[in-house]
Amino acid sequence: MADALDTHRDRGDVAPAPETESTHERILDVAERLFARKGFAGTAVRDIAREAALTAPSLYNHFDGKQALYEAVLARGVQPLVDLIDAYGSADGSADGSADGSAEATAEAKAAARDPRTGDFLDRIVDHLAAHPDIAKLIQHESLMGGASLSRIVHGWLRPIVSAGLGAMEKNRESVWNEEERPLAVAAWIHVIVGHFASAPLLEELFQVDPLSPEQLERQKRFLRRFAGIMMSSD
Amino acid sequence: MADALDTHRDRGDVAPAPETESTHERILDVAERLFARKGFAGTAVRDIAREAALTAPSLYNHFDGKQALYEAVLARGVQPLVDLIDAYGSADGSADGSADGSAEATAEAKAAARDPRTGDFLDRIVDHLAAHPDIAKLIQHESLMGGASLSRIVHGWLRPIVSAGLGAMEKNRESVWNEEERPLAVAAWIHVIVGHFASAPLLEELFQVDPLSPEQLERQKRFLRRFAGIMMSSD
Amino acid sequence: MADALDTHRDRGDVAPAPETESTHERILDVAERLFARKGFAGTAVRDIAREAALTAPSLYNHFDGKQALYEAVLARGVQPLVDLIDAYGSADGSADGSADGSAEATAEAKAAARDPRTGDFLDRIVDHLAAHPDIAKLIQHESLMGGASLSRIVHGWLRPIVSAGLGAMEKNRESVWNEEERPLAVAAWIHVIVGHFASAPLLEELFQVDPLSPEQLERQKRFLRRFAGIMMSSD
Amino acid sequence: MADALDTHRDRGDVAPAPETESTHERILDVAERLFARKGFAGTAVRDIAREAALTAPSLYNHFDGKQALYEAVLARGVQPLVDLIDAYGSADGSADGSADGSAEATAEAKAAARDPRTGDFLDRIVDHLAAHPDIAKLIQHESLMGGASLSRIVHGWLRPIVSAGLGAMEKNRESVWNEEERPLAVAAWIHVIVGHFASAPLLEELFQVDPLSPEQLERQKRFLRRFAGIMMSSD
DNA sequence: GATGAATGAGGATTCATTCAT
DNA sequence: AATGAATGAATCCTCATTCAT
Numbered sequence A, B, C, D: 001m002a003d004a005l006d007t008h009r010d011r012g013d014v015a016p017a018p019e020t021e022s023t024h025e026r027i028l029d030v031a032e033r034l035f036a037r038k039g040f041a042g043t044a045v046r047d048i049a050r051e052a053a054l055t056a057p058s059l060y061n062h063f064d065g066k067q068a069l070y071e072a073v074l075a076r077g078v079q080p081l082v083d084l085i086d087a088y089g090s091a092d093g094s095a096d097g098s099a100d101g102s103a104e105a106t107a108e109a110k111a112a113a114r115d116p117r118t119g120d121f122l123d124r125i126v127d128h129l130a131a132h133p134d135i136a137k138l139i140q141h142e143s144l145m146g147g148a149s150l151s152r153i154v155h156g157w158l159r160p161i162v163s164a165g166l167g168a169m170e171k172n173r174e175s176v177w178n179e180e181e182r183p184l185a186v187a188a189w190i191h192v193i194v195g196h197f198a199s200a201p202l203l204e205e206l207f208q209v210d211p212l213s214p215e216q217l218e219r220q221k222r223f224l225r226r227f228a229g230i231m232m233s234s235d
Numbered sequence E: 001g002a003t004g005a006a007t008g009a010g011g012a013t014t015c016a017t018t019c020a021t
Numbered sequence F: 001a002a003t004g005a006a007t008g009a010a011t012c013c014t015c016a017t018t019c020a021t
Helices: A023-038 A045-051 A066-088 A107-114 A118-131 A133-145 A148-171 A182-198 A200-207 A214-232 B023-038 B045-051 B066-088 B107-114 B118-131 B133-145 B148-171 B182-198 B200-207 B214-232 C023-038 C045-051 C066-088 C107-114 C117-131 C133-145 C148-171 C182-198 C200-207 C214-232 D023-038 D045-051 D066-088 D107-114 D118-131 D133-145 D148-171 D182-198 D200-207 D214-232
Strands: none
Touching: A023 A045, A023 A066, A023 A133, A023 B133, A045 A066, A066 A118, A066 A133, A066 A148, A118 A133, A118 A182, A118 A214, A133 A148, A133 A182, A133 B023, A133 B133, A133 B182, A133 B200, A148 A182, A148 A214, A148 B200, A182 A200, A182 A214, A182 B133, A182 B182, A182 B200, A182 B214, A200 B133, A200 B148, A200 B182, A214 B182, B023 B045, B023 B066, B023 B133, B045 B066, B066 B118, B066 B133, B066 B148, B118 B133, B118 B182, B118 B214, B133 B148, B133 B182, B148 B182, B148 B214, B182 B200, B182 B214, C023 C045, C023 C066, C023 C133, C023 D133, C045 C066, C066 C117, C066 C133, C066 C148, C117 C133, C117 C182, C117 C214, C133 C148, C133 C182, C133 D023, C133 D133, C133 D182, C133 D200, C148 C182, C148 C214, C148 D200, C182 C200, C182 C214, C182 D133, C182 D182, C182 D200, C182 D214, C200 D133, C200 D148, C200 D182, C214 D182, D023 D045, D023 D066, D023 D133, D045 D066, D066 D118, D066 D133, D066 D148, D118 D133, D118 D182, D118 D214, D133 D148, D133 D182, D148 D182, D148 D214, D182 D200, D182 D214
16 A cells, blocks of 8 residues: 555655645645545546646646545545554554455454553544545445455555454444344444445435535534444343 | 336336346346446446447446446335335335434334344345345445435435434433434444445455355344344433 | 457558548557657657647547557558468468478478569568658668567568579579578568668668658669669679 | 757667666657557657656656657657768758659769669668667658658658669669569658658567567578678679 | 447647756 | 656546437
8 A cells, every 4th residue: 555655756744734735736636635536537647637726637647547636535534444453553564455354353353352452443543534534435435345455555554453343243242233233233334434424415305404514524423333232232 | 206216118127037028127236236336437338238238329228327327226125124114114204305303203204113023134135135135235335425316315215214213213312312312323333234245246255255154144133133233222 | 460460450552642641550650650750769759640630539439559550550660561472372381480490491482482483572661661652661660679569560461582592592402502501591582672771861861862752762763773784683 | 850850959869878868868769669559649748758767847847848859769760870871872952842642763873873782781771770660760750651751761862762773773784673563662661661660569460479589580680681682683 | 220430639748958056 | 956746638437318220
């Protein structure tokens, strides 16, 4: 996934400094927004360029094409999530691509489940998605279509989280969920977390409230904490 | 929504009879699959035509264009869900478009919540989505982008269900969810139901199991019944 | 090579009937002319389309792209030459792709060399190139760049002729050319035949006479007959 | 032609000294190779720049554009040939652009024909083309397309040679070629000399031998000497 | 109902070139 | 002398749609 990041060169990354934002970063911002809204096929390179205040050919000085730009957007959005995983799972290889069966929790995952930091961990993920709601949409787009990028997302980010979640459930002998239900419970959990951001237009239409407004985000965070409790608690 | 339905003619709808399937229906089937996979913009009319064994111009003998075809696909997929609502909510106007506030449950909804048929009701919705997993994807696409079709889906189908769900929660004074959490709980519920089908590629990559296989669908139905219980029960 | 021919469908081929010329054929004619003049890279699809009296997209209803069109042009131009070979080499396999060494003449080639029809044979080749001077240019373009098409030209058309030529020389024990010179003599012969048509602009500039005018073509045919005599005769 | 030469600066020309090769010369070398292979239109300035280890804009510090670079390449390649002419035809104006009819040999040309140095003269031309096989290809490209550069090549270099050749034939009353054949014989001669280098890819495909290898070049030189003898000798 | 041919609009991308640094 | 960024023009090609047959 790291390779997908540096489509052209390193990004400063440390101090975004919005007003001095580099063209490179500006393109990524615009592309993230448009790809999230209209999907890959529905987004015209020229539109990205226009909103980034340059012409389409100029964009090719920064990215090697539409696909490369898309992947750079995805990488930039997902990388922090991967980093979160790495930060918590330091010194263990739980994030590797080894095909651990769905119901099998690795030792590291079990450890993570017992880890009191798990709460913070989830909070940060939600915070990141809240701060970058468009990447939830990007993930949804990928989830709908399947593809190489989805594979990277799953292996780099979701699988470790899932392992942790499954581990936490398995350790808890009085969990509400039996063995066959646990993966579905984890999946449900993912749907709820991602769905709030990805399906924002639907929720807005449904409840006539902007789900991404600060108040609603606060509510959702409170809700998710309780929801997590219910999902993982014993009966 | 009715107008979106009869793009050209009545649908047989009752007995698909695959071998005698009309060209009209065949086009809808192919279009549903492709629109679900690649979205509206990512699907070429010519591809739909080819997979339906005709040429693109011929397709225009059956539908008035790409947009009309898309809406016909959406209508055909969503209509049975609307019908389900109508069947349960007969003789009352709970399915109309009146903007009842999100936290306000109509009297009818309360009644529906108490209705022991509610369990069957949910089962049938899940059954329909299971039988037509592509329409879950279509709904997700709409949810991501917003738009007129989404509006119709929300008002014609989701809102009545949501009203019923909210009503059920409200009636239950010991519900786990307080007033501000209830809409979010309902939303979570939607995410879980739709997500299982819409994000099938992600789940398959994650758990290495086809979420749409008969066994997995059965599991999911069992899971959803328990999940519904938890979500709506008292603490 | 045959596969390169039917880029889309069979060509009537028998009666060109210039005034009733099909669009397909008209495109090929224009493309042949432009590709010959400016090469593949220097020719714009839009220019071909314009001169064929349609728009560029329409051209794609007849050919699968610029490359396919180019190959169709080449195939149409070279095929008659291959057919000539086949007609003379009927019932023998001298035209196959077997890698006979440069100095080795097959039995068939020797026979062909003795064949009094060889003179006619050459005449017809010259006649064809005279009638379609552009394909000589196309062959030159290919000769300059190398590539898959060149390979087909060489194996389908040139090699059999070369084998025949080498055979004729080898049979003639008093040939002016010794064994090491023979391939070069054959090559020279090719250069002279093709060059007259391919380098027409140069010759015109040089001699202030149009090499493709009827009189000049007649002269060239007389010259080539004498040239062939000299090249293949004994000292 | 002189104007085309000094596109920017003098050329060292005498001792290429590959390791100390100037950027200017390095660009010319790369451009010569690429233009020869893919023609003017098929060669991208950026590709030339890349292979010369700089960026496209930097190239503009050395040449005034693609066209100017092309002409500089052509000039550098053809100039030595012109110089050869000048050296042999010193003090006469046979190289001027006056349109002497094709069959008319100037007095100077006659003189040149009798000149015993003519053999050396041809040898040097072949040597130059052998040393710079790419310029034969460039000449071929020009011959195919016609154009201003071709005109310069013809008038500056070919015409004098041709005049000499025609003169030699005319003087020789027993020449194999009658008056109408002589220009064609000269043309044939040009095709043979240039063709060996320009059509190298074709010859390689045909004979499975690299025509530019030292041994093959030696053979070709021996062959050309005999060929010249035959072409210009009496019967 | 079906289709081949045609097309305007638009899509991604390449290219030669300029310019500030 | 070199380059990163920018761009207008042009490239090949796709797409949804129309229409005569």
